[in-house]
Amino acid sequence: MDQLTPKGAATRRDILRAAARVFDAKGYSLARMDDVVLETGLTKGAVYFHFKSKAALARAVVDDQKQGMLAHVRRRLEGLGGPAAQMRGLVPVLVDLVIAEPAGWSVVRLDRELSTESPREHAQASVLAEWVGLVEELLLAGAREGDLRLSADAHALATVFVGAFDGLKGVLEATGRATPEELRRSAGVLAEVVEAAIGAH
């Protein structure tokens, strides 16, 4: 990105926040740049100065929220100890994050909508790929230290665990049970399932 003045950087952040709200409310397909312009209260020129297209804006929203969420989760995990303890803390930390910032979670939906638009270019940048990378790291480090049992290939196992958390939220949403209580309860069961799969005997 080009150098921005502090004022320019602040404007860019404002646009990203407004765009996140618009994409969240309307979904990627139906959201229009005009909606974002309206939501920011800026001029059309100001918004287009920072983002040339809806796709570029959506991509930037995903990257911004993704970096924020991953950084947040890494910080929370670091306080928990070694890799096995971090792996065990991952589900509760994610549950807290989803409950504290439901809007932040909509990045996963936006990311998926973008991947439908342009699957190939998008593949590398997916936020889900970064979560898989984080979990794979923890599994490998935990197994190296002997605290976790790794019967399957770490990348496949990480893919399964990330999918399980992502899919759990999807099922709760689709079946009308997307409440903090239901998420805590069923994520607790997911944590037991993960433990059964990787807990050292």
Next chain:
Amino acid sequence: MDQLTPKGAATRRDILRAAARVFDAKGYSLARMDDVVLETGLTKGAVYFHFKSKAALARAVVDDQKQGMLAHVRRRLEGLGGPAAQMRGLVPVLVDLVIAEPAGWSVVRLDRELSTESPREHAQASVLAEWVGLVEELLLAGAREGDLRLSADAHALATVFVGAFDGLKGVLEATGRATPEELRRSAGVLAEVVEAAIGAH
């Protein structure tokens, strides 16, 4: 539904098939009734005689495919033996189904898009709720017969397993790895995870 003549019922099935292709290609938001009319080769009047609105049509597509898929999976599972054997066969059967009929799988996406449109009315009818019900049945029956270990509440566990399979496909799609080989490989790991959680000692 009102009584249809055999010809009327055949037309209705043709419309459902055409609509499934349109929703699959464009997504619910962007698909238009006109696209469906074009895809069927019928008159606009004929299509609207059967379905009054896009939402009604999409709902009917989901119900139709859902019934077909569930019936198919139940038939396949019945050949496998008791509930524990059926539970163990579920992931492979689902993998076969997704690979044989990728279009049939798009019902899950359509279902989710509909649930975003009208979460309340939709909640009861979700295809995911029916899958959760099927898995819960198998878990309870398997535990009753002593072949499966059930440490958590069966409904929560069923929710976690259904979410895990649904989410796994989502992660593979989002990370550009939605191939039959990757699905088989990672679903195999998911099956091991499920086994670790419910296998009798």
